[in-house]
Structure formats: structure tokens, C-alpha cells
Amino acid sequence: xxxxxxxxxxxxxxxxxxxxxxxxxxxxxxxxxxxxxxxxxxxxxxxxxxxxxxxxxxxxxxxxxxxxxxxxxxxxxxxxxxxxxxxxxxxxxxxxxxxxxxxxxxxxxxxxxxxxxxxxxxxxxxxxxxxxxxxxxxxxxxxxxxxxxxxxxxxxxxxxxxxxxxxxxxxxxxxxxxxxxxxxxxxxxxxxxxxxxxxxxxxxxxxxxxxxxxxxxxxxxxxxxxxxxxxxxxxxxxxxxxxxxxxxxxxxxxxxxxxxxxxxxxxxxxxxxxxxxxxxxxxxxxxxxxxxxxxxxxxxxxxxxxxxxxxxxxxxxxxxxxxxxxxxxxxxxxxxxxxxxxxxxxxxxxxxxxxxxxxxxxxxxxxxxxxxxxxxxxxxxxxxxxxxxxxxxxxxxxxxxxxxxxxxxxxxxxxxxxxxxxxxxxxxxxxxxxxxxxxxxxxxxxxxxxxxxxxxxxxxxxxxxxxxxxxxxxxxxxxxxxxxxxxxxxxxxxxxxxxxxxxxxxxxxxxxxxxxxxxxxxxxxxxxxxxxxxxxxxxxxxxxxxxxxxxxxxxxxxxxxxxxxxxxxx
Amino acid sequence: xxxxxxxxxxxxxxxxxxxxxxxxxxxxxxxxxxxxxxxxxxxxxxxxxxxxxxxxxxxxxxxxxxxxxxxxxxxxxxxxxxxxxxxxxxxxxxxxxxxxxxxxxxxxxxxxxxxxxxxxxxxxxxxxxxxxxxxxxxxxxxxxxxxxxxxxxxxxxxxxxxxxxxxxxxxxxxxxxxxxxxxxxxxxxxxxxxxxxxxxxxxxxxxxxxxxxxxxxxxxxxxxxxxxxxxxxxxxxxxxxxxxxxxxxxxxxxxxxxxxxxxxxxxxxxxxxxxxxxxxxxxxxxxxxxxxxxxxxxxxxxxxxxxxxxxxxxxxx
Ligand SMILES: Cc1cc2nc3c(=O)[nH]c(=O)nc-3n(C[C@H](O)[C@H](O)[C@H](O)COP(=O)(O)OP(=O)(O)OC[C@H]3O[C@@H](n4cnc5c(N)ncnc54)[C@H](O)[C@@H]3O)c2cc1C
Ligand code: FES
Numbered sequence: 001x002x003x004x005x006x007x008x009x010x011x012x013x014x015x016x017x018x019x020x021x022x023x024x025x026x027x028x029x030x031x032x033x034x035x036x037x038x039x040x041x042x043x044x045x046x047x048x049x050x051x052x053x054x055x056x057x058x059x060x061x062x063x064x065x066x067x068x069x070x071x072x073x074x075x076x077x078x079x080x081x082x083x084x085x086x087x088x089x090x091x092x093x094x095x096x097x098x099x100x101x102x103x104x105x106x107x108x109x110x111x112x113x114x115x116x117x118x119x120x121x122x123x124x125x126x127x128x129x130x131x132x133x134x135x136x137x138x139x140x141x142x143x144x145x146x147x148x149x150x151x152x153x154x155x156x157x158x159x160x161x162x163x164x165x166x167x168x169x170x171x172x173x174x175x176x177x178x179x180x181x182x183x184x185x186x187x188x189x190x191x192x193x194x195x196x197x198x199x200x201x202x203x204x205x206x207x208x209x210x211x212x213x214x215x216x217x218x219x220x221x222x223x224x225x226x227x228x229x230x231x232x233x234x235x236x237x238x239x240x241x242x243x244x245x246x247x248x249x250x251x252x253x254x255x256x257x258x259x260x261x262x263x264x265x266x267x268x269x270x271x272x273x274x275x276x277x278x279x280x281x282x283x284x285x286x287x288x289x290x291x292x293x294x295x296x297x298x299x300x301x302x303x304x305x306x307x308x309x310x311x312x313x314x315x316x317x318x319x320x321x322x323x324x325x326x327x328x329x330x331x332x333x334x335x336x337x338x339x340x341x342x343x344x345x346x347x348x349x350x351x352x353x354x355x356x357x358x359x360x361x362x363x364x365x366x367x368x369x370x371x372x373x374x375x376x377x378x379x380x381x382x383x384x385x386x387x388x389x390x391x392x393x394x395x396x397x398x399x400x401x402x403x404x405x406x407x408x409x410x411x412x413x414x415x416x417x418x419x420x421x422x423x424x425x426x427x428x429x430x431x432x433x434x435x436x437x438x439x440x441x442x443x444x445x446x447x448x449x450x451x452x453x454x455x456x457x458x459x460x461x462x463x464x465x466x467x468x469x470x471x472x473x474x475x476x477x478x479x480x481x482x483x484x485x486x487x488x489x490x491x492x493x494x495x496x497x498x499x500x501x502x503x504x505x506x507x508x509x510x511x512x513x514x515x516x517x518x519x520x521x522x523x524x525x526x527x528x529x530x531x532x533x534x535x536x537x538x539x540x541x542x543x544x545x546x547x548x549x550x551x552x553x554x555x556x557x558x559x560x561x562x563x564x565x566x567x568x569x570x
Numbered sequence: 571x572x573x574x575x576x577x578x579x580x581x582x583x584x585x586x587x588x589x590x591x592x593x594x595x596x597x598x599x600x601x602x603x604x605x606x607x608x609x610x611x612x613x614x615x616x617x618x619x620x621x622x623x624x625x626x627x628x629x630x631x632x633x634x635x636x637x638x639x640x641x642x643x644x645x646x647x648x649x650x651x652x653x654x655x656x657x658x659x660x661x662x663x664x665x666x667x668x669x670x671x672x673x674x675x676x677x678x679x680x681x682x683x684x685x686x687x688x689x690x691x692x693x694x695x696x697x698x699x700x701x702x703x704x705x706x707x708x709x710x711x712x713x714x715x716x717x718x719x720x721x722x723x724x725x726x727x728x729x730x731x732x733x734x735x736x737x738x739x740x741x742x743x744x745x746x747x748x749x750x751x752x753x754x755x756x757x758x759x760x761x762x763x764x765x766x767x768x769x770x771x772x773x774x775x776x777x778x779x780x781x782x783x784x785x786x787x788x789x790x791x792x793x794x795x796x797x798x799x800x801x802x803x804x805x806x807x808x809x810x811x812x813x814x815x816x817x818x819x820x821x822x823x824x825x826x827x828x829x830x831x832x833x834x835x836x837x838x839x840x841x842x843x844x845x846x847x848x849x850x851x852x853x854x855x856x857x858x859x860x861x862x863x864x865x866x867x868x869x870x871x872x873x874x875x876x877x878x879x880x881x882x883x884x885x886x887x
Binding site for chain 2: 036037039040041042044045092094095096097098099100101103104105106107108109110111112128129131134135138139142143145146153176206207208240242243324327328329330331441483484485487489490491492493
């Protein structure tokens with residue numbers, strides 16, 4: 001049986017940082033597993049930048065200010081011990097990335113350049129033009145090649161195995177061959193990214209952001225923390241959900257409904273299109289719900305019109321945005337308005353991590369970092385530029401944590417690991433050969449539709465109750481699905497089938513947690529409970545999966561060290 | 571009704587076949603949209619790779635009617651216009667092992683990539699604790715080569731890789747070597763460049779297909795020229811490629827044109843030329859294609875040419 005001291009699952013920013021820091025200890029055998037080739041990971045999509053109080057651009061900036069901004073941004077739901085640890089360590093990590101060869105843009109003094117970002121009281125976002133995540137991802141990969149990390153590219157985590165309450169390893173599929181194998185491990189770092197795909201095409205996330213690691217943890221009893229907090233970006237391209245930069249609104253673009261009306265006048269008469277993200281997103285969705293959008297159902301949209309800015313301004317200020325709209329929506333903004341609709345962008349919630357310095361979970365041996373995890377750094381709302389920072393920093397410390405855990409533990413029993421691999425082998429065979437049943441693509445689309453319509457940008461009791469019923473039905477339907485590909489080798493239909501199962505499990509957690517949070521906080525905004533309710537809900541949601549797949553909610557205290565909750569005003 | 575006809579080259583690990591798919595034409599759609607539609611609605615057994623959908627992850631390279639494209643950023647309408655047809659043939663990228671259908675294997679390429687030490691070898695000026703100083707100009711040198719998304723389009727289009735036995739390095743690997751050789755924070759550019767030289771750097775045939783098709787517009791052949799120049803500066807002048815370049819340089823400087831009779835001798839040496847080229851040359855003489863007795867004279871305007879040389883030398887300082 002394959003055996004590694006530390007197995008990292010995921011090769012995005014978080015996973016590869018973990019693999020790197022774990023392999024600093026040369027006495028350990030470290031493997032890094034990823035369902036896609038490492039540099040395809042979604043960390044590469046981050047454009048804007050990475051936050052750290054370097055103080056290069058503004059010498060009055062400090063980790064303390066970064067701490068305060070993050071807590072306020074989180075609508076006071078972030079754990080302040082975690083935030084302080086994060087903001088204090090971030091500058092060191094940036095220097096480390098520089099030393100790894102990340103090509104950062106520079107200022108006139110030869111220091112790393114920094115730009116202002118939403119919700120930050122100083123310009124502290126370090127960047128590399130508009131490809132920050134991309135260059136960080138590639139540089140960390142290069143360092144991993146140098147360190148000779150053992151990569152298992154296109155290997156897919158199926159489940160984690162716990163025997164007698166003790167973590168023993170994982171079961172994975174080698175997608176290229178279709179083989180399903182157990183791997184023994186002393187510790188594991190889960191770094192599998194977010195699960196924005198519960199909204200399928202209405203997300204800026206890559207096609208494979210399906211929360212596999214989060215679901216695997218959930219299934220063995222590690223709770224899901226704060227899943228109801230989902231960040232939406234107002235301007236996703238209509239047909240694909242790909243992100244259209246905020247700069248369009250910034251430069252003075254108009255949002256129009258199907259009557260050609262600048263509808264923001266109804267919602268933010270003064271600021272108009274420049275209102276905050278969540279408000280603009282809600283306004284667009286209201287227009288669509290009330291029949292003033294274009295198209296139907298999931299294909300509805302409104303328009304972003306920039307033509308009045310004139311060719312000169314568009315070509316000067318937004319050349320890349322124009323190109324993006326042409327390439328991915330087929331629309332030239334010089335000639336026509338661009339169809340847009342809000343798009344799910346980021347999951348604040350995830351695997352319940354109990355120690356921000358080791359990223360450990362309640363099961364000894366299992367660590368988690370990056371978007372799949374909830375430390376909680378972002379609380380109810382993440383600040384731009386804080387996620388790539390989160391993944392590299394907590395990825396690094398998860399690697400160190402897992403390294404130490406591996407030294408403390410020895411390999412466990414193989415019994416359950418072998419059994420679990422058998423179970424998956426059987427399942428693979430059955431599903432491959434099944435000829436009839438419910439169509440998996442239908443199930444996926446129905447999930448996305450109900451999540452979008454009922455648990456999207458703004459939420460109400462009855463709608464969410466409807467969604468819960470539908471998701472429950474889809475979970476039943478899923479048991480009788482078929483995939484239509486009998487092949488063993490590179491069977492993506494099977495991989496997608498497992499992913500959709502994971503999405504359904506997580507979607508249900510999102511709905512239940514959202515239903516039960518009877519307040520509006522950060523990204524969670526309810527029509528029927530419009531204000532924040534600290535007396536009852538200044539707490540993290542934990543969703544547990546119990547016997548018979550029943551879900552149970554619990555609330556735990558937020559760690560508040562320095563900043564008492566106050567009204568969040570900008 | 572207008573429709574697309576896609577003829578997709580399929581492979582399941584043992585058998586190869588071409589499968590045809592027909593579906594209604596829609597305007598303003600991308601290549602990736604079409605492949606996804608086929609998988610979702612027509613045939614779940616079709617396999618290809620994709621992730622980000624916006625030209626940053628490099629997953630979705632594919633060949634259409636023999637040319638390589640990044641599927642998510644290529645509008646179908648553009649393809650239809652280029653080939654003047656809605657019947658299109660899809661194949662996996664060339665110069666890769668195929669795993670299934672349009673899915674290729676990157677693993678062997680990473681082994682090759684490692685040859686050029688594709689990581690920063692830091693100078694002593696930097697440290698883990700403090701990082702580095704780097705000027706804006708120094709950064710701008712590495713801005714374009716770090717745009718590479720490892721999509722493999724350059725490899726697929728490379729004329730040399732098409733015929734070479736596998737030693738020649740893929741264009742994206744040369745780009746990586748270039749990127750580190752030029753980074754002011756890297757203290758050992760030779761360590762990136764030497765392996766490039768050792769692996770047939772001079773075999774690039776300047777077909778320019780990599781540059782023409784690179785979805786990120788990276789000037790790969792300029793970089794290859796830079797790498798060649800640098801290896802010559804490093805003293806690697808006594809190899810076939812460098813000698814060939816010097817022969818061009820000397821002839822044109824001396825008389826303003828090439829001496830094609832002497833070129834192979836200067837490049838390959840007398841012995842090799844006699845062995846390898848004389849039989850062909852003899853045939854060419856016989857057919858009247860070349861005149862062995864012709865020694866080129868100085869061209870008119872040789873002064874101008876020398877001025878260009880001088881100017882180029884000054885500029886490159
Ligand atoms: C369009 C866009 C722009 C963004 N811009 C910014 C920005 O400017 N600044 C910022 O801070 N944040 C930004 N974000 C957010 C940020 O990019 C992500 O939250 C972050 O990169 C996530 O990194 P990660 O390492 O956790 O996961 P990812 O990079 O998503 O990596 C996940 C890894 O897990 C692997 N994996 C998943 N499931 C399995 C499985 N079952 N088996 C094996 N492997 C698996 C995948 O292969 C992948 O390697 C942006 C996000 C998007 C979508
Ligand atoms: S899907 Fe990422 S580059 Fe095309």
C-alpha cells in the first residue's frame with residue numbers, strides 16, 4: 001500500500017505551500033495530490049492581488065490596521081486570534097514569495113508595489129499587474145519541483161478514512177488509469193478550494209470548484225463552519241459567469257434593464273452604479289425577479305452599457321476588459337452593451353479548523369487550509385486580496401502543523417482503508433455499468449437553479465424552505481443516477497458524478513445554515529430579517545452530519561480579543 | 571437550420587476512431603462551449619480538459635483543422651471564418667502523449683522542464699526574511715515571459731518538435747529558461763542556459779508557429795535568439811549553430827551577401843561537409859542549381875551594410 005508521512009490534497013496556493021513547508025523536513029515523505037495539473041488550480045485566476053501590511057506605499061500602514069480592517073470587513077464574525085496571527089505574519093510571507101521568485105510589480109524604490117483595495121484603510125495589496133494569483137501559483141510550483149515534491153497529478157480524492165476515531169489515510173482514484181487505491185498517511189492537509197459550483201454556471205469559479213475535500217471531511221464528522229456566507233460579485237458575464245472587472249462600474253458604466261432604464265436610481269439614487277457590491281447585486285436580482293431583465297430563468301441578465309464613455313476612454317482605461325468581453329461573451333463594448341449578472345465568487349465557510357496556527361481539525365492528523373477551510377479569517381464577508389494571502393499563509397502553517405503531527409503519529413491500521421477502497425471500486429463498477437436512471441446533468445442544473453433562485457443574493461424563509469425540499473429531493477434522485485460512460489480510463493463522467501454528490505451535500509448545509517440564521521450579516525442578507533442581531537447570532541454556525549445523513553446545527557462562540565462589534569459603516 | 575458538424579478524434583487507450591457530432595449553430599460561442607455542450611447533452615463519454623474558462627489555467631488547448639487553439643478564448647465564429655466551414659475536425663494537441671480523446675499527458679514534459687532548473691536561484695542580495703529589491707525596468711523584463719500559462723499550444727505547433735527525436739526542448743521550456751536567466755534576482759543564469767544549449771538550442775527552425783499561435787502573445791523566437799546570443803557570449807561559439815550564425819555574420823559583413831559554397835564548410839567543418847553535403851552538392855551542380863566557381867563579389871552599398879553592423883553593435887551595448 002502507498003504510504004506517506006504527509007499527504008497534501010490540492011495543488012493550489014494553499015496545497016503547494018503546505019507541500020513545500022512539509023517537505024522542509026527531509027526525513028518525511030510528502031505527497032501532493034491534485035485532480036488537475038497543479039498550475040491549472042484556481043488560485044491562478046486571482047488577478048487583483050494579495051494583502052500584507054508591508055508599509056512600502058503608505059508607511060503608516062501596519063499589521064494592526066490590517067487586523068482592524070479584516071475584522072470590520074468580516075462584520076465581526078472573524079476569530080480575532082486568527083486574524084491577528086494572519087496580519088502579523090503576512091509581511092514575512094510576502095518576502096518569502098519574493099525570494100521564491102514571484103515576479104511582483106515594483107515601485108520606484110525597488111520595493112513590491114501596492115495598490116488600494118476595497119475595505120482597506122491603506123493601500124496594502126501587493127500585486128503583479130493583473131495576474132497576481134497566476135504568478136504566485138507558478139512560482140510555488142517551481143519551488144515544489146526544486147524540492148522534488150512527489151506530485152500525483154490527476155489523482156482524485158474520494159474519501160478520508162478514520163478507524164476507531166483515528167485518521168489512517170485516504171482513498172483516491174488515479175484518473176488516468178481509473179485505478180482506485182488506498183494511501184496510508186500519518187497526516188493530511190486538505191486544500192481543495194471552494195465550492196462556488198453549487199450555483200453551477202452563475203459563478204466566477206472554475207469548473208472543478210466542487211468542495212470535494214470539504215465534503216470528505218464533512219462525511220467523517222468534521223463539521224462545516226459558516227457555509228451560509230457566500231460572496232457574490234455583481235458583474236459576472238451573463239453566459240458564463242466569468243468575472244467582468246469592477247472597473248466598468250468605476251469608470252462610469254450604466255446598468256440598464258430591458259426598458260432601457262438606469263434602474264440603480266430606484267435603489268441608490270445618489271451613488272447609482274457605484275453602490276457597494278452587495279447592494280448592486282441585490283438590485284440586479286430584483287430587476288430580474290420583477291420581470292425587467294432580459295432572457296429567462298438561469299439565462300436572465302441585465303446590461304452594462306459603456307458606450308457613452310466613448311471609444312477613446314474605453315480604449316485607454318478598459319482595453320483588457322473590452323477584450324475579455326469580446327472573447328468570453330462575444331460582445332464589443334464599443335458597439336453594444338454587455339450582458340451581465342451577479343456571480344458567486346467566494347465561500348467564506350468551510351471545514352471547521354480549530355487552531356489557526358496549526359490548521360488542525362478536531363480529528364488528529366487532519367489539517368485544512370485555503371478556501372476549503374474556515375479558520376475563521378473572513379467571518380461573514382471576505383475583503384478583496386485577503387484570500388490569496390489566506391491560502392499562502394495558512395497553507396504554509398498547515399504544512400508545518402501536518403509535519404509535526406506526522407512526527408507524533410505512526411501509521412494506522414490498513415483494514416478500513418482496504419475496505420473503503422473496495423466500496424469505491426464497487427461503486428465505480430456499478431455506476432459505470434448502469435444504463436438507466438436519473439440524468440446527472442439535470443440534477444446538477446436543478447440544484448444550481450434552486451440555489452440561485454432561493455438561496456442566492458437575498459434570502460427569505462419560504463424561498464429557502466423550498467430550496468431545502470428540492471435539494472433533499474435531488475439528493476434522493478442522485479442515488480438513482482447514471483453517467484453514461486462505461487470506461488475505466490479517464491472517466492470524467494464518473495469524476496463529475498462524485499463532484500456533484502459533494503456539491504449536493506454542501507448545498508444542503510448552505511441552505512440549512514442560511515435558513516436558521518435569522519439576521520442579516522455580511523454577505524448573508526435576508527429580506528425578512530434585515531439587521532444584524534448580535535444578541536442571538538454573534539456566533540459561528542457548525543453543521544454536523546449525523547447518522548442517516550441527518551444534519552444538525554450548533555453555534556459556537558466567536559473569538560473576540562480586541563475589537564468589540566460595532567455598526568459596520570464605510 | 572444551420573448546424574455545426576464536429577469530427578472529433580477519439581481514443582480510449584487502445585482504439586482510435588473519428589466520431590461525428592451535429593448540433594445547431596449558435597452565434598457568439600466559444601470552442602469550449604461547444605465541447606461542454608457535447609459532453610453534457612450528446613455524449614458523456616467524450617473527454618477533454620478545462621477549468622477556469624478565461625484563459626488563465628491553460629487546460630483547454632486543442633487542435634482544430636490542424637491548428638492549435640485555447641478552446642475557452644477562441645470564438646467559434648472566428649474559426650468558421652478562418653476555415654470557411656462549420657464542419658470542423660478536432661484533435662488533441664500534437665507532440666504530447668494522448669491519454670483519452672482530447673486529453674494529453676503533461677508528466678513527461680515536466681521531467682523535461684526540470685532540465686533547465688525552472689526555479690529562481692537567488693543571488694546573495696536577497697534573503698527569505700527580506701526578499702529582494704528589483705527595479706521597475708528589471709521587473710518589466712520578466713513581465714511577458716511570466717504570462718505563460720503552460721497551455722502547450724507552442725509545443726503542439728513547433729516545427730522542430732514535429733520531426734525531432736525528443737531531445738529538443740519545447741518552446742515553453744525555453745521560455746522558462748529565459749525567464750530565469752533574465753531575472754535580476756537570479757544569480758546563476760548559466761545554470762538555466764547551459765542545459766538549453768546542451769539540448770539543441772540551435773535547432774529552432776524559425777517557423778514562427780509558436781509565436782503566431784501563443785494565446786498570450788509571448789515573443790518566443792526573440793527569446794530563442796537571446797538565448798543563442800547569450801550562449802555565444804558564454805563562449806559556446808564552437809558548435810554547429812553558432813558557427814552557422816558566424817558564417818552569416820562574416821559573409822554579410824565582408825561582401826554584403828552569403829557565400830553559399832562556403833557556408834556548410836564554415837558550419838560543419840571540411841570533413842563533415844565532404845561526407846554529408848558533397849553528394850547533394852554534386853547533384854545540384856549537375857542540375858545547374860549552383861555554380862561552384864562563383865565567388866561572390868562585394869555588393870553595391872556594402873558601406874551601408876557596414877554602417878548597419880556598427881549601429882547594431884552600438885545599440886546592443
Ligand atoms: C475570478 C477570481 C478572482 C479572484 N481574485 C482574487 C484576488 O485578486 N485576491 C484574492 O485574495 N483572492 C481572489 N480570489 C479568491 C482566491 O483566488 C481563491 O480563494 C484561492 O486562490 C483559493 O486557493 P486554494 O489553494 O484554497 O484552492 P485552489 O487554488 O482552488 O486549489 C484547489 C486544489 O485542490 C485540488 N482538488 C480539489 N478537489 C480535489 C480532489 N477531489 N482530489 C484531488 N485534488 C483536488 C485541485 O486540483 C486544486 O489543485 C479570486 C477568485 C476568483 C474565482
Ligand atoms: S479553461 Fe482555463 S485556459 Fe481555457
